[in-house]
Amino acid sequence: MFAWITLLPALYIGGRYILPLHLPLALRLLFFIGVVAVAQCHLVYKLVFGNRFAPEFPHSMMVAINGLFGTLIVFTLLLILCDLISGVQFAIQGTWPDYGLVRHGLLGVAVLIAAYATYQAVKVPRVKTVNLTIQHLPKAFDGYRVVQLTDLHASTLFTGRWMKKVVARTNQLDADLVLFTGDVADGSVEKRFNDVAPLAALQAKDGRFAIPGNHEYYSGYLPWMQRMGQLGFTELINRSVAIEKAGNRLYVAGVTDEAALRYQQEGPDLEQALAGVDRHSTIILLDHRPENARENLAAGVDLQLSGHTHGGMVYGLASIVKRANKGFSSGLYTLDQRHLYVSNGTGLWNGFALRLGYPSEITLFVLKGDDTQAR
Missing domain, CATH: 3.60.21.10 (Metallo-dependent phosphatases)
Structure with missing residues (x-):
């Protein structure tokens, strides 16, 4: 059940951010696979180590994985907020705004927030x-x-x-x-x-x-x-x-x-x-x-x-x-x-x-x- 729940943010990011990118299909697919891998990191722990509670990846890798997982969660929430604002504008103006550049900025914000949250956790x-x-x-x-x-x-x-x-x-x-x-x-x-x-x-x-x-x-x-x-x-x-x-x-x-x-x-x-x-x-x-x-x-x-x-x-x-x-x-x-x-x-x-x-x-x-x- 937990694996299915964590998959939802990856699917949302895939549909609302990765799919519209002006990149070759192969690159978008690789990007999406990477996001899914991060979302399913706990399943990966269980498959690789037999226990999702005790992954044995090196310290630096564990820090990076937690930072990426945090980015996934924060970016999903920011995208949802952006889409809610877009929905309000659509209801008022009748057109769906293009927030492509804004979404890139939101990804940067998500990375910074997640990096800070990871630092606060491991210090x-x-x-x-x-x-x-x-x-x-x-x-x-x-x-x-x-x-x-x-x-x-x-x-x-x-x-x-x-x-x-x-x-x-x-x-x-x-x-x-x-x-x-x-x-x-x-x-x-x-x-x-x-x-x-x-x-x-x-x-x-x-x-x-x-x-x-x-x-x-x-x-x-x-x-x-x-x-x-x-x-x-x-x-x-x-x-x-x-x-x-x-x-x-x-x-x-x-x-x-x-x-x-x-x-x-x-x-x-x-x-x-x-x-x-x-x-x-x-x-x-x-x-x-x-x-x-x-x-x-x-x-x-x-x-x-x-x-x-x-x-x-x-x-x-x-x-x-x-x-x-x-x-x-x-x-x-x-x-x-x-x-x-x-x-x-x-x-x-x-x-x-x-x-x-x-x-x-x-x-x-x-x-x-x-x-x-x-x-």
Whole structure:
């Protein structure tokens, strides 16, 4: 179905831009074949590599493919807009205007927009600081520094060199905790072994904790859990840990992703994750997807950290992503004085590496209490 959907922009460009070009038929045909190939890049990934989630083309080629795919989408939208304006003029004047030169200009605009969107997707993310008030946060944890990384998607697009820069930027934050909310890589452990290796250098005073996202299951769940352990992460598979300071506790809990059920693995279970947890203590929950936030917060969670949506990635698409995730897609949501934070993602799936308006992030939370008394 996805392949048919992405074919539509290619057909539109073929009919409205390529066909009218004053070029030999052979050149127009080659141009059209190239556009179709770009539109069907995900199908090409599956045919060549057996998996559309983990193409193994070189870095520069992956950047180019994403830029061309972005150009395809943007140019289609601009052509549709141009044709709508032409339709209005036809209705008023009775003649269909010739916007041939304008269409060439629109192609140039599309290339520039797509190039910028691709750059925004692949650059090393900036730090986003969120000062967050937690009700009844114990005084010992006032000013506590929690860093969230998510959706790293290590690949030939997001390589070890990029990962090393992410780690260096994270280590400058003097974190008490580093929490990873899933989707570490696209591809097997063998292929991504060196790309994720820099994560071993992450520094946090009270530990590094993680949960799997859906892509860990696509890429080999058990080997990736073992690899994350080698990198120094404690995977919270429907369980929790207590962080103690001055006789007070803060709990970090984690649930698995629903994709686990399709791979005969343990599905998400909040009750199991919170078993033995004092519900009157401060609880941070790691849940890759934000869609269950209302239920999770109602169960006593003070702060849920999620990823998965990549923030919506680009204008327009973000509203669809939000609807698919029960109204959550990017940033901080407060429900009955409890919080959900949906990160835009530190990296991005390399099959759609475009960002406009929803930049990648390394998220630093500085926890503040509005009540200095422990619960």
